[in-house]
Amino acid sequence: MQPQGIRLSSKQVMDYLSSMRIDVVGFADLEDLRAIIPDSYLDERLLHGMSSLVVLGKRILTGISWSRHLRNKQLINGASMLLLDTASNKLASYLESFDEVAIPVSALAFDFEYATPSNVAPAGQGSPLLRYGAVAAGLGTFGLNMMVLTPEHGPRLHFAGVLTTCRFPRAKPLDRELCPGIEACGRCAAVCPADAIPRKARISQSLSDYRSIDEEACVKVSQPFGYRVFQEMAAEIASSSTSEKLWEGIYNRTASEMYNEITAVKEGVVSGCSACMDVCPVGANYPQIKNSPHRQRDLPEPVQRVYSDVDVEVKHNGAYERPRITWASWLQRRLSKRE
Amino acid sequence: MGKLASAATFKERIVAFAKDVGVDSIGFASVDDYSSVVPNGQRPSHITEGMNSILVFTKHNLTGSMSLQDVNTQSYNSHLALDAVIDITHHIADWLESEGFIAVPLHPEFIDEDLKRSGAGLLDFKHVAEFAGLGHIGLNLNFLTPDYGSRVYIGVLLTNAVVHYDRRIPDLCPGMKCGRCAVVCPTKAIPLKADSDASVNSYRDLHQDKCSEGAMRLSIRTLFRVIRLLIDSEKPMPIQEVFANKYWRDFWIALNSKRGANAACFECMYVCPVGKTDARTLFSVPYRKWDIPGGRVEHTVADGIHSVKHVGPPQDRVHEYSRHLAFVNMNPCKRDENEPQRG
Numbered sequence: 306m307q308p309q310g311i312r313l314s315s316k317q318v319m320d321y322l323s324s325m326r327i328d329v330v331g332f333a334d335l336e337d338l339r340a341i342i343p344d345s346y347l348d349e350r351l352l353h354g355m356s357s358l359v360v361l362g363k364r365i366l367t368g369i370s371w372s373r374h375l376r377n378k379q380l381i382n383g384a385s386m387l388l389l390d391t392a393s394n395k396l397a398s399y400l401e402s403f404d405e406v407a408i409p410v411s412a413l414a415f416d417f418e419y420a421t422p423s424n425v426a427p428a429g430q431g432s433p434l435l436r437y438g439a440v441a442a443g444l445g446t447f448g449l450n451m452m453v454l455t456p457e458h459g460p461r462l463h464f465a466g467v468l469t470t471c472r473f474p475r476a477k478p479l480d481r482e483l484c485p486g487i488e489a490c491g492r493c494a495a496v497c498p499a500d501a502i503p504r505k506a507r508i509s510q511s512l513s514d515y516r517s518i519d520e521e522a523c524v525k526v527s528q529p530f531g532y533r534v535f536q537e538m539a540a541e542i543a544s545s546s547t548s549e550k551l552w553e554g555i556y557n558r559t560a561s562e563m564y565n566e567i568t569a570v571k572e573g574v575v576s577g578c579s580a581c582m583d584v585c586p587v588g589a590n591y592p593q594i595k596n597s598p599h600r601q602r603d604l605p606e607p608v609q610r611v612y613s614d615v616d617v618e619v620k621h622n623g624a625y626e627r628p629r630i631t632w633a634s635w636l637q638r639r640l641s642k643r644e
Numbered sequence: 645m646g647k648l649a650s651a652a653t654f655k656e657r658i659v660a661f662a663k664d665v666g667v668d669s670i671g672f673a674s675v676d677d678y679s680s681v682v683p684n685g686q687r688p689s690h691i692t693e694g695m696n697s698i699l700v701f702t703k704h705n706l707t708g709s710m711s712l713q714d715v716n717t718q719s720y721n722s723h724l725a726l727d728a729v730i731d732i733t734h735h736i737a738d739w740l741e742s743e744g745f746i747a748v749p750l751h752p753e754f755i756d757e758d759l760k761r762s763g764a765g766l767l768d769f770k771h772v773a774e775f776a777g778l779g780h781i782g783l784n785l786n787f788l789t790p791d792y793g794s795r796v797y798i799g800v801l802l803t804n805a806v807v808h809y810d811r812r813i814p815d816l817c818p819g820m821k822c823g824r825c826a827v828v829c830p831t832k833a834i835p836l837k838a839d840s841d842a843s844v845n846s847y848r849d850l851h852q853d854k855c856s857e858g859a860m861r862l863s864i865r866t867l868f869r870v871i872r873l874l875i876d877s878e879k880p881m882p883i884q885e886v887f888a889n890k891y892w893r894d895f896w897i898a899l900n901s902k903r904g905a906n907a908a909c910f911e912c913m914y915v916c917p918v919g920k921t922d923a924r925t926l927f928s929v930p931y932r933k934w935d936i937p938g939g940r941v942e943h944t945v946a947d948g949i950h951s952v953k954h955v956g957p958p959q960d961r962v963h964e965y966s967r968h969l970a971f972v973n974m975n976p977c978k979r980d981e982n983e984p985q986r987g
Contacts, residue, residue, distance in 0.1 A: 326738055366737050368748035368802070372692035377766055380751035384734050548875045556868050558757060564864035568898065568905040569753040593746065598693045 313403050315473050318359060321399055325392040329362030329455060329462060331442025332473040338441040346433035348419065351408070355468040358410070358438040359396065363389045365461040367590050370583050371597040376570075382429070382463065383573025386412040389465035390572075397467050410435060410466035413572055422532045422575070423520035427452055427501070428582055429527060429575030431464035439464055443476040448484040450493050450502040450581050451518045456483065459588025460581065483587050486512040488610070491619035493581035495608045498526045502581065504619040508612070526578040530559070530566040538563065580624040599625075655807040658699070658740070665735050666728065667701035668796070669789060671776030671810040674698075675802065678775050685759050686768050688802055692748050695802040697809070699736065700769070700776045703729050703799065704792040707922045710914060711929040715964045716894075719904040722797075726752055726907075729799040737801050745805040752799060753906060769798040777810035782817030784825045784834040784912050785850040790816060793919030794825070794912060795926075816918050819844025823941050823952035825912035830957050830965040831857040834912065837951035858909035858965045862891075862898040909965065911935070911957050934958050 319330050335352055363385045369378050389412040397407035414432040415422050425432055427450045431439070436453050439445055445455035452460040456479075487494065487506045494502040501522035506515040524531060538559060545551035566574055583594065584603050594600055602625045609620040655672065662670045675695050679687045688695060709721035729752055737747035750766050759766075770787040774780060779789040779796075786794035790813075819838065820826075826834035833854035838847040856865060870891065874881055898905040915935050917923055926932055933939065935958060942953035956962070 326735065366734075366747060366749070367741055368692075368695075368737060368746045371694065371746055372748045374691040374766065376754055376756070377691055377748075377751055380754050381734065381749050384730050384749075384751070388731070388734070552872065552875055555871055560868075561757065561864045564867070565755055568902050569751075569755075571902075596694075 313400065313405070313471055313473075318396070318399075318473075322361065322392060322396060325395065326363070326388060327361050327392050328364040329360075329444055329457070331360040331362075331439055331444040332476055333358040333360060333438040333441035334473070334475045337475060337478075338438055341441055342433065342437040346420075346424075346437065348416070348434070351410070351434070351468060354406070354470065355408075356470050356472045357468070358434070358442070359467045359469060359473075360435060360438045360442050360444060361389055361393055361396070361465045361467070362439065362444065362455070362458075362462045363392075363465075364458045364590075365463070365579070365582065367593055370461055370579070370590075370594045371600065373599045375577065378579060379573040379577045380570055381573075382576035382579070383571055386429075386463050386465070386572040386576070389463060393465040393467050397469070400467065400469050400471050403471070405469050405471040407467050407469040407471070410468060412463050412465040413575060421520075422528060423524045425575050426520040426523035426527060427518045428460075428523070428579050429463065430460065430582075435464040435466050438466055440478060441476070443478050446479050446481075446483045447513075447516055448493065448585065448587070449486060449491070449512065449516050450497075451516060452581065454483040454585065454587045456587075457589050459585045459591055461579075461583075461585070461588060461590070463576075482512055484512055484516070485586075487515075487619055488617055490586065491608050491610070492584040492586065492604060494619050495622045496580045496584050496603050496624050497523075497621075498578060498580060498624045499523055500621055500623075504621060505616055507615055508617050523578075528575055529577040530563045530570075531574050531577075534559070535563060578624075654805070658736075658805075658807070661739055662699075662701055662732075662736055666703065666732050667799070668704050668791060669778050670699065670701040671773065671778045672697055672699055672807050673772060673776040674809050677809070678772065681775070682768075682771075684764075686764060686766070688767065690756075690759070691750060691766055692802060694804065695746070695748060696804050696806050698767075698772055698776065698800060698802055700773045700778060700798060700800045701732070701736075702773065702778055702787075702789050702792070702796040703732065704789075704922065705795040705797070705910075705913065707795075707925055710795055710910065710922075710926055711932065713931050713960075715908065715910070715961060716897075716903065718910055719908045720901065722907045722910070723902040723905075725797050729797050733799040733801050737803075740801075740803055740805060743805075745803055747805075748802040750800045750802070752797065767800055769800050772800055773798050774812060777813050779813065780816040781845075781848060782825070782916070782918075783819050783823070783844055783848050784829070784855075785848055786825070786912060786916070788816045788916065788918045791919060791921040793916040793923055795916065795919065795922060815844065817844050817848070819848070820943075820950040820952060822917060823943065824915040824917065824936060827941050827952050827955050828911045828915055828935060828957055829855075829858070829954075830909060830911055830962070831855060832954055833858070836954055837949055840945050840948055840950035855909075858911070860906055861908050861965060862894050862904040863906060866891075867895065911961075 315332055322330055369381050393409040397409045400407040430452050439453045445453045448454045454460050494504045499522040501519040503515050503517055542554040545554050611618045659670055675688045705725050709718050712718055733749040737749045740747040756764055770781050773787050779787055782788045788794050789796050826836050831854040833851040835847055835849050897903045944951050
């Protein structure tokens, strides 16, 4: 028998989504979500009148985590996000066929009004609403870099969602941290090309006290030709004082990569770097991934830590396959002149 | 059941699944065997190490799309076909991984400027498809399949699964004996003459820069060219007139919906006579009969050289390939020698 006020069961929703290649489904009651999400990420314009957030997760193919070519990984992850958006749209229609009200929440839900594109960092896993929703739905816990780690896939998945008036049985959050933290792991922090993940904590400090992400640093590599680069490039062009400087600002590899990004990469605009995802030992598919010759080169030696009387710090390695086209050389020159 | 029999059965399962999700044809090649014949950096190892097999498939462009008079709608449909290729590639990879293997889909639209300054695909999908026995690379380096001629797109993924590999099939393109694609090309990018005794495999070619004038006429390269024209203008250009040009509309749509961004010319595809499933239907469409006047190519064989006479696209389509050149015409001191014409 359905609990009172619930017209559609979780199983019906999961059965509906199973044919759409969605790997993970969770149901977050909005009261539970409001209890854990920081106010800065809480947008009542979206949540007003809704009861639940259905969180959809699509795993990153093991082959993509295994492989080397960053831009191919970026594009294929984009295809995955498009699949999520299609599924969430269909689910919203399905829910409304049961006289509920539903709104899809895109895997690429950028908020330019109250936030910046950096709020889908790290690595474009999903907006804060979706990630906190996943945690509230009991799908996983936050890792060192504020990605959601799941038992089945680690952090190697993307999220989309559907806000709805439909109510579902309240989920229980996971009762244990999945992320081992800096002292027992710290691999994501060691490899991050942007050094955007905390590498230092007090000895024995609780993970929940120090996990975070430097979003602006992350997007330098995870959105290699995203809005920030577009903005910088447009400003550079607009401030050109001669026609040759104007031409130099336009006719360069960054412009052609930007064009490729807009026309072909599209949804993959946020998934330009997945170094942290690739090295995370959490998840049932990690034993397969770690056999990749490329993953073995990420951290050929165990993560090194330096201890003081009170702190522990992970040594930064950077990624072995560093994103090659993060900054155009002209942009680097101009940034270095400003500093 | 021996390993060989098991492999044959699994291959049949992959083929059945792939056909179920929408592929027209599917083939398999060994990563090692293919890598040994690749002359440049477009090898599987550029994407990843540790895989054993290349799975390659084709998806045809709708006959309805190819029948249309409207090039712009065809451009849009071609991108829908490519979107389908991407989704199918991902779907097959997903399935392979559910069977316990590892699969790496390759994106068909990514242009790698590390491989080549003007951009190159991650693998040369046409050569992979020919190697895996799906068809033949023709006179203009388009890939021809027995069923749909050159009116196909190709999808590829790498996997650690091992199956029986496929072999090349006999050549499909008659080369200069046909020459239909060469005579209609708006930008004369396809060879118009060859040694009359030579195999098409020795002279098949495409002048990529010229082809991109038509096929990528709304791409970043055209934008660079237009901007350079505007910068170099000998006198101030009338701004309102410049931005009223339909080129900017086409460019905006290309950014918005990919229409025409990488595929905006299909002249060679309209006229390819190969394709036992679609060619007869396509050529029965009245509008398609106008592509080559009288339906015949003018051949000349003299002094051991076989040549065909270029005619270009029909007059009602010439403007499609020269819209961006209107900026040149605003400045009569500059003319473009590559302007497509029917002559």
